[in-house]
Amino acid sequence: MAKDQSNGTSGTSGNSRRTNITMNSATARTGLNLDSSINQVGPGRLTYALNAAIENFDSSSVNYQNEPGNELCLVFTTGYKLIGEHFIPEKRKNIFFLSNPDTGGSEIGYMDNNDCVYRVLVNAPCLNFNTQHPIPKIVHRITNCTTEIYWTDGINSRRYLDIENIPYKLIAGTPSCDPVYGNELDCNQIKLQPNFSIPSLEVSKVENVGSLVAGTYQFAVQYADASGNELTSYYSVTNPTPIADEFVTTVNFDYPVGKSIVISVNDLDITGQFQYFNLAVIKTINNISSAELVGTYNIEESFKDITYTGADQTPIQLAMIDIFEKFPYYDIAQDVTAVQDVLVWDNLTSIDRINYQSIASQINLKWETYRIPASENYADELNATHLRGYMRDEVYAFEIVFLLRNGKQTDGFHIPGREVNQPIDNPQDIPSTNSDFIGEPDYYIGDVGYKSYWKVYNTATVSEFSSGYDPTDASYKGPYQYGEFAFWESTEEYPCQDDVWGDLAGQKIRHHKFPDVLVSPIIENGQIVYDNDQIVPTMQDDAVFPLGVRISNSELNSLISTSDLSDDLKDNIVGYKIIRADRGTNKSVIAKGMLRNVNTYTRDDQEYYYPNYPYNDLGVDPYVSASNNAWTDESEPWLLYLPSTETIFSW
16 A cells, blocks of 8 residues: 555645545654544644654664565575674664574674675684574774774673774784784683783882882782773782881981882783783882872883882872772673763673682691891892791781682682691690790699690791702802791681581681791801800891791692682683781780890889890990991981090990
8 A cells, every 4th residue: 555655654735635545745753643633634743654664774864664674685604693783873884693503603794885795704613602692782882993892692701892903813923013913813802801911010129229218119010091091900019118228217217218119010911902001109108108100001012121210290199999909800791781982781790709718728838938148138128028027936827819810819718727747736735834834724634734735835847948058158048948837726616618618617727837936047047156155145147037938839730720620710710829817916926026134213103114235335245236327317426425434435
């Protein structure tokens, strides 16, 4: 009927012949008028519209027209079925998402200007399309340089594709230097949250040129865009690096020091996923911490050295939460739309929280000392940065955090201390009559209390010298000795959750207790000077042994490979870090520092103590430094005349 009439619609006109079906070439407005008589219907109103649509297929018209019929236009690749399509009106381009249910193949194609010619954009199995999971919603974004499409199918990661710059895998060179690309799609780069190489930082040098002020400095790194906008979390926060002038002693710790810090950035991602990275600094000056952006740098190679001079007087300030906040990771979404060029993802799903406790429970940590030769000390900033040790005879709780390919960090998983070794840890119970006995007894026999041997004495042991140690080399610097931690267990127990804790469930919680000085000395024994069988105090230069933790990478890799994790989960682990709990409210070493000889005086019926040595000792003292290190305005030696002895002292 109306299909071969103009617009296939009808309304009123000025013709003398009036029927309920008339032609009207005027532009029709929306809505049908079914209540009025023919002569009451105004121009542009419709009373009948057979096969009419309010707009045409390319969304460029708001007039009524015939509903378009089906006409064979193009043929897809043999065996492939359509699971999603999207039209980009600005480009007059139709995008098609195809899946082959027989071969598992996946393909994205397109048609230009309704020319009925199908063209393959990219074909890659890693797209993992499935006819059982169609793609109901696709959105696009056009910039000056790109045409991007975004989609989700509810089973694969959220993805996007720049149809004008297909990300193929790099087979030679780097993205910024002589890149050579193959013809295989890099499906990692089309993920909204892709897998990437986590960069690492190291303070490699402190130079005597720069504008730093006294304080401590830490650094962190994250991937960013050209404008410095963050694309990932910050990673690899370094140990504090102290910066000071050893010849200046002052109560003001905010004084200029002519030094700078060289930071080595390693393991940068060079797949082309990221082009830039941010380097941030955390400064602690006068016990006040602040964070600043050092700069945004182009990724040219997998490593880069950056010198931080502190000369920037107007740096970009950051909040501490910017450094320590971890980006959430949402792998899958069920729907996507765009609101004023802002992507909105619906029904987001995070990755599962995997239980890695079975691996952590089998990790065997050991203690290890590091030898700093007598020719060096902690005035060297690198020693103070990298060789900070743990306290001897102290208990620490350790956990392991796994780093995944997508940049996510797992929860921390408890690493238990070693199991009890009865001959070593408890050869006999110690009675309260023993002078070393402290604390409350576990039980009594008569009037005498007893407790386990390991609760009184440190049961750590030395295994052997570290590989590489040369006892004949007085200047040797490196790992020295390692061994087993002392046994220690809490009065509390692991939760009775076999699926989480395995064999540990219901047992006493075990932590790691470092050796004491009898097992692992702090300093290397120097030459002892005797006078009539009495030890003469002599100031000597001795090597020192800071205490750390030793872990075997090969053993950890073996634990991961033999675990019951799936192959994908095993491959997803790219690194780890060992963290320790804050023991601020639970210390076993309750006092530490330097012991001094003291004297007393009384004032207002109150007795006061003051250090008697070395301040009131005028004798020759081998432990007092020959150079003046007391605080003065000009930090120069002072001469003191003592008439009673007619002796002049200088310090």
